[in-house]
Amino acid sequence: MARTKMVLAGEGGQGVQSVAKILVEAGYEAGKQVLYIPNFGVEQRGGVSIAFCQIADEKIGEPRFAKGDIVIMLSDRAIDRCDTYVDENAIVVYDTSVCTKKPECKCKKIIGIDANRIANEQLSARVFNIIILGVLIAATNVLEVSDIKNAMELALGKKFDAKPELRELNYKALEMGMNMIKDKVGA
């Protein structure tokens, strides 16, 4: 049974949960089995925020899984907390422009990206999480870009209609995220 387990972890406010919602919505609309658990503390901002997402072809049993196929770490604290979700088959992605250290875990591959810097310098800090979404779909290959775009339309359609340039900005962020990792994942 094909099942992809994803962990997205960052600081509260970085948009981790927003991106997870778009991701699973896309999976649902594409007719996949999906399950998403948000995990966060009592703070509105600042705590470690983790999204556990699963996309599968068949009905999903366990809601919480032990190890992710891909684990994305977007802050130092996320690196500290997420070591436990990584095993030798996992791909680990971290943001070199946010984290001050490199994850040290035994895994298939550790990939550094600088999404935060690129978002700030070339696009807008607000689409940092959309770049991450691009990274995630390119790395996992379980959904089509069109699925994601549909889900973005459901989540952000009203904002896009009011300001069409936002749609372009988000699409661009998505594309940049995908390109950022395309050559790095490998087989």
Add this chain to the structure above:
Amino acid sequence: MVKKLIEKDTKMFLTGNEVLAYAANAAEADFMYGYPITPQNEIMHTWCKLLPKTEAGFLQTEDEISAGFSTIGGILAGKRAFTATAGPGNVIMQDAQSMAEMMRIPFVCAVMQRGGPSTATVIYAQQETRLTCFGGNGEGFRIVYSTAGHQDLYDYMIKAFNTAWTYKFPTYVLADGYQGKMREPVMLYDPKSRGIEMVPVTPYLLGEGEIGKDRKSVHLRNTYNMEEELMEVLDQYQEDYNKMAEEVAEYQEYKAEDAEILVIAHGIVARSAVTAIDELRAKGIKAGLFRPITIRPLAVKPLRAAVQRAKQILFTESANGQLAQMVLEKLYGLTTPYSTLYKMGVGVTGDDIVQKVEQMVKTPATV
């Protein structure tokens, strides 16, 4: 009469909290009383968002003590009322829940467990299992359905109202923060389409006409003068409870028939067990699941039969053996050895169970 939102089968992608609000509407509930506490807030939020369409009622009270008692008030006035809470909110609502037991009020409450003791985490646990079954200063005259995902939440929330109004014992849908917050597909339906008729609701108080002339006075007692007077009432309650238990108790077995290692788990942990059992079976290990759906009352006969068939038992919970304690009492006299996998306030994964069972195959339990 409230307006029902779901007329035909509708597949939706929702959080569990949203599912519960839709289920209450499908069950024709007309009033919710509540006080915010994570992770159950979105039951209230969704219920309120739907109010313009459903024309139902909502009251946010000043705390859970008040939410519990006002739910009782609404029911006395003839409303199919309910509430929802979690964690410390569940603790302070116990006073009202005890009153509902004493006065045989069809109190319906969804409990979305979070970590404990006290404030602990807002995320998830199975640490309100004992509290929900036996909280308050009474004998646990309660019915508790433990759900394992969104379809269960919808099915059993509807069922909870009918169970409560049929037997007049407080009835709970016991879930957790994972189920409340997680999103997965669910099929919503009109209960009628499944042959489910909602039990009619009649007011306890506020009847028509003049007391003494047109109708008898209603005397709902919450206090008694004599010890024996109380015991007489409670003995009758116990008899009613035992009779009800046979009709209400539910359980689910998964590959339990020939299981050598039987996992006993409830709620969302039972779902992880299913994942684990498939994996273990593929490796040639005969594992199976017994999942009590009503964790109070327990389906004792099938439980004992399944335990007797197995060579070893594994209790696993996101708590320190709260279900196991209730189950073990019912297994008196059986000698099947057991082992435990308890993660207090933390989710149990399929991998956790696989590893534990493999360990049990190598080194069998001796307890």
